[in-house]
Amino acid sequence: MAAIPNGFAGTGSCDQIKINGSNVWFPISIRHKDAEDLSGVFPDLAQEIFQSMKVDVAFGAKVPWKRVFVQLESGEIDMVAGAYHTKDRARNYVLSSPVIKEPVAIFVRADMSDRPGSLEDLIGLQGLAPFGATFGEEFDDFANKHLTISRQSFDDFSTNMELLVDGKADYLVIARQAGEMMLKDLGAEGQVEALPWPALENSLHYMFSKKSPCLKHISAFQNELEKRVEAGEANNMMKAFNASASGQE
Secondary structure (H helix, E strand, O other): OOOOOOOOOOOOOOOEEEEEOOOEEOOOEEOOOOOOOOEOHHHHHHHHHHHHOOOEEEEOOOOOHHHHHHHHHHOOOOEEEEEEOOHHHHHHOEEOOOOEEEEEEEEEEOOOOOOOOOHHHHOOOEEEOOOOOOOOHHHHHHHHHHOEEEOOOOOOOHHHHHHHHOOOOOEEEEEHHHHHHHHHHHOOEOOEEEOOOOOEEEEEEEEEOOOOHHHHHHHHHHHHHHHHHHOOHHHHHHHHHHHHHOOOO
16 A cells, blocks of 8 residues: 555545545446446445444545546545556555456457457457556556557447447457446347456556545555455455346345
């Protein structure tokens, strides 16, 4: 966990923790239709921890993913509930210890005849990825140098999956479980599938604004988070969300 910057810890008034996150990143952070609050592993776990600390939580309004980080940078919100680790984020924000690791997948049409077997095989193909998404330095550096990936600012990330289903691109880069949920919601299972090898696997963290007056609570939050992660609570929540989505008890 990054050190709390001097001059911030314990300063100002922190009446509640303001949290925001992705609206569509199943099961990490999601916002159901017409719902004001976030749900998912990261929002739910954060709320449980802060409740145990007797700290109130307020969820931010639905905004595009890239806007969430603008809010964090300005101090409009105190925390992002779930994001991949990058060196820039580690410099710009205060990161919790890793909560889980998640594979990022390459989705292709099921009828694709020549399946890519590595990132190098994506060179020359037309790709898609969510606007504002970063998957870590190694993948992003390779993609910037060698791949053609369109990142349009659609209101709904699932539009990328629809384009892939319609054959408007050759592949989509997205978190595996989020992509599989999009296929289910679109009724496109069997038309598109994830390649068996992961594009990468990156750690997910909570990220705190360095301008937040609530940094005074980070040490207590981190201690409780580590206990719960070690006890398997985050992984159990992942399993519960997946079981619920598949209609299992």
